[in-house]
Amino acid sequence: xxxxxxxxxxxxxxxxxxxxxxxxxxxxxxxxxxxxxxxxxxxxxxxxxxxxxxxxxxxxxxxxxxxxxxxxxxxxxxxxxxxxxxxxxxxxxxxxxxxxxxxxxxxxxxxxx
Amino acid sequence: xxxxxxxxxxxxxxxxxxxxxxxxxxxxxxxxxxxxxxxxxxxxxxxxxxxxxxxxxxxxxxxxxxxxxxxxxxxxxxxxxxxxxxxxxxxxxxxxxxxxxxxxxxxxxxx
Numbered sequence: 361x362x363x364x365x366x367x368x369x370x371x372x373x374x375x376x377x378x379x380x381x382x383x384x385x386x387x388x389x390x391x392x393x394x395x396x397x398x399x400x401x402x403x404x405x406x407x408x409x410x411x412x413x414x415x416x417x418x419x420x421x422x423x424x425x426x427x428x429x430x431x432x433x434x435x436x437x438x439x440x441x442x443x444x445x446x447x448x449x450x451x452x453x454x455x456x457x458x459x460x461x462x463x464x465x466x467x468x469x470x471x472x473x
Numbered sequence: 474x475x476x477x478x479x480x481x482x483x484x485x486x487x488x489x490x491x492x493x494x495x496x497x498x499x500x501x502x503x504x505x506x507x508x509x510x511x512x513x514x515x516x517x518x519x520x521x522x523x524x525x526x527x528x529x530x531x532x533x534x535x536x537x538x539x540x541x542x543x544x545x546x547x548x549x550x551x552x553x554x555x556x557x558x559x560x561x562x563x564x565x566x567x568x569x570x571x572x573x574x575x576x577x578x579x580x581x582x583x584x
Contacts, residue, residue, distance in 0.1 A: 391570060403561065403574040416569045450515060454570070461506070462572060464516040 364465035378439040385453030392434040397448040479575035496545040496562035505545045552582045
């Protein structure tokens with residue numbers, strides 16, 4: 361059974377640009393969540409999607425957005441990139457909520473220069 | 474809002490020794506998760522603790538949950554170098570699918 365797949369694995373972007381990250385969940389999983397991991401702030405929740413609807417959102421500015429498609433694949437977008445957006449972005453998928461176990465992808469390492 | 478605190482944040486131990494990582498959380502959470510992360514890698518699920526008194530063991534790691542004390546522990550027995558990693562505990566924010574993580578415990582096992 362394939363795990364959670366995130367693409368790309370690494371990205372280097374310039375300040376002011378925008379970026380789109382992709383996440384394909386485990387087959388049959390309908391909930392997808394995104395997390396940002398930085399050395400200073402640790403792991404922080406960005407948002408969660410279920411059946412193409414954003415159900416939960418973390419405390420991030422509106423530059424961070426996401427969506428989920430009918431096949432449960434999800435994308436997150438960050439516009440007007442700042443240096444502080446450099447982080448490991450992790451996607452997690454889980455079966456029908458509530459509170460089921462979350463399985464994480466390998467992450468996308470974003471570097472903003 | 475759920476807050477999760479781990480201690481210690483850094484742990485250096487010798488092979489063969491035992492130690493415990495503690496995870497305290499601030500509000501009721503009926504499930505507690507432990508993850509392992511190797512440098513530059515993703516999070517690997519170790520344990521899911523579902524109820525008060527739950528105890529799970531895998532190899533040299535044993536996790537337990539005390540919901541009344543709002544405390545989970547991860548006990549390491551006879552540590553080996555391969556256990557060197559960062560360990561996170563996490564719980565779901567009530568009524569949501571938001572996982573709240575502790576800051577992690579960076580474990581280094583020295584020969």
